[in-house]
Amino acid sequence: MALVMGVDSSTQSCKVLVVDADSGAVVREGRATHPAGTSVDPEAWLSALRAAIADAGGLGDVEAWAIGGQQHGMVVLDAEGRVIRDALLWNDTRSAGAASDLIAEFGADALAERTGLVPVASFTITKLRWLRDHEPENAARVAAVALPHDWLTWRLRGFGPQGESPLGPVFAELVTDRSDASGTGYWDPASGGYDRDLLIAALGHDAALPRVLGPEEWVIDQDGRRVGGGAGDNAGAALGLGAGPGDVVVSIGTSGTVFAVSEQRTIDPTGTVAGFADCTGRFLPLVATLNAARVLDAIARLLGVDHAELSRLAVSAEPGAAGLALVPYFEGERTPNLPDATASLTGMTLASTTRENLARAAVEGMLAGLGAGLEALRALGVPIERALLIGGGAQSEAVRVVAPLVLGVPVEVPAPGEYVALGAARQAASVLA
Numbered sequence: 001m002a003l004v005m006g007v008d009s010s011t012q013s014c015k016v017l018v019v020d021a022d023s024g025a026v027v028r029e030g031r032a033t034h035p036a037g038t039s040v041d042p043e044a045w046l047s048a049l050r051a052a053i054a055d056a057g058g059l060g061d062v063e064a065w066a067i068g069g070q071q072h073g074m075v076v077l078d079a080e081g082r083v084i085r086d087a088l089l090w091n092d093t094r095s096a097g098a099a100s101d102l103i104a105e106f107g108a109d110a111l112a113e114r115t116g117l118v119p120v121a122s123f124t125i126t127k128l129r130w131l132r133d134h135e136p137e138n139a140a141r142v143a144a145v146a147l148p149h150d151w152l153t154w155r156l157r158g159f160g161p162q163g164e165s166p167l168g169p170v171f172a173e174l175v176t177d178r179s180d181a182s183g184t185g186y187w188d189p190a191s192g193g194y195d196r197d198l199l200i201a202a203l204g205h206d207a208a209l210p211r212v213l214g215p216e217e218w219v220i221d222q223d224g225r226r227v228g229g230g231a232g233d234n235a236g237a238a239l240g241l242g243a244g245p246g247d248v249v250v251s252i253g254t255s256g257t258v259f260a261v262s263e264q265r266t267i268d269p270t271g272t273v274a275g276f277a278d279c280t281g282r283f284l285p286l287v288a289t290l291n292a293a294r295v296l297d298a299i300a301r302l303l304g305v306d307h308a309e310l311s312r313l314a315v316s317a318e319p320g321a322a323g324l325a326l327v328p329y330f331e332g333e334r335t336p337n338l339p340d341a342t343a344s345l346t347g348m349t350l351a352s353t354t355r356e357n358l359a360r361a362a363v364e365g366m367l368a369g370l371g372a373g374l375e376a377l378r379a380l381g382v383p384i385e386r387a388l389l390i391g392g393g394a395q396s397e398a399v400r401v402v403a404p405l406v407l408g409v410p411v412e413v414p415a416p417g418e419y420v421a422l423g424a425a426r427q428a429a430s431v432l433a
């Protein structure tokens, strides 16, 4: 029995699965938490990865591995391979002005055509422009730019700063995959190559970028194990679920995402649907919101209940929550692009303002943004027959009950599992074969 490891280094935690490469059965698992906040020292993710691997019984008997992870985060390295500053995460909105500047300079239509994306604060390109404009000394020192999963792959293989890593700062050994490259804003899904002019326009100069491995390609770690190119978390989940035509995946984690695997690339100059690639050679049109599982966390905290009780309250209210409506832009919003928005509660009357209705309004409001995302995918011609509901929020019974009403399609809830890590494990198994 050959064992492989798949990782999901997500926003809130790191999850590791050790899987039987032949049967796909999960043999061992481990996890560790990540620091809170939208600006995080990548070393904390490496520590969490090592702790989660130890929790999963170590790498000793593992023959291949791959890492999936949160997308878009800006990891900037100096010439010695050291991290220059905390990574700005996908949900950090400080670069909203940089996104507007890039659109003004290049045009939304041209950027959608060149990269599949219209910049919003989430994408790496806007974070690099923010760095150039707000921390020019740091920008000048950037020798290489990576994303969370690229950098973790590099470090776990044994590369990194001189004196702190066995193999040193070899930038030619930074690798990534199509799905995460497609979330940078300086990668062309049509050619599969980087758009260096856009990188230079954002950062102010050129820099080393991870080599984009094809779906079957692999590299090796310091112990000779095969290592896959990994994936952005959503592409990893699509692979782990085996999502096919007619499936739309709805993931309720820190982010809310709605996406489908597509043979054709999509181009949406409105920016609603991001024209990502997947990690198997296809495409992954995707809509993302900044406000998902943590909306439920916040309302549960406010009501002083746990998730099970929040769910019970929401299910016991009528659909529509007697007119109480939560617009859940607690963290600003990405789709629609309202980085400075705040949440609001409307429709409060003496009759509607109950604990049950507030719980229901939280679930309905959170899902409404995802329902709009599903319609945007449909409008681009993506076939949708059913939704597959995953992520921490899918553990809520209320979410499972309300989702079909809001999404308007049959909803299936796969067995609870770490589908991003499973997808990464599946990729590792495929490079071993």
Ligand SMILES: Nc1ncnc2c1ncn2[C@@H]1O[C@H](COP(=O)(O)OP(=O)(O)O)[C@@H](O)[C@H]1O
Residues within 6 Å of the ligand: 010, 011, 012, 013, 252, 253, 254, 255, 293, 294, 296, 297, 307, 308, 391, 392, 393, 394, 395, 396
């Ligand atoms: N039963 C539940 N009901 C609602 N939300 C839940 C439940 N269990 C976990 N969560 C929430 O799911 C989130 C974690 O989900 P996860 O998909 O792992 O997130 P991420 O990938 O962003 O790290 C947390 O915000 C957690 O509070």
Ligand SMILES: O=C(CO)[C@@H](O)[C@H](O)COP(=O)(O)O
Residues within 6 Å of the ligand: 010, 011, 012, 069, 070, 071, 072, 090, 122, 183, 233, 234, 253, 254, 255, 256, 257, 286, 288
């Ligand atoms: O920004 C995106 C996708 O474009 C997010 O999906 C991040 O990739 C983080 O996902 P979670 O950690 O919330 O699962």
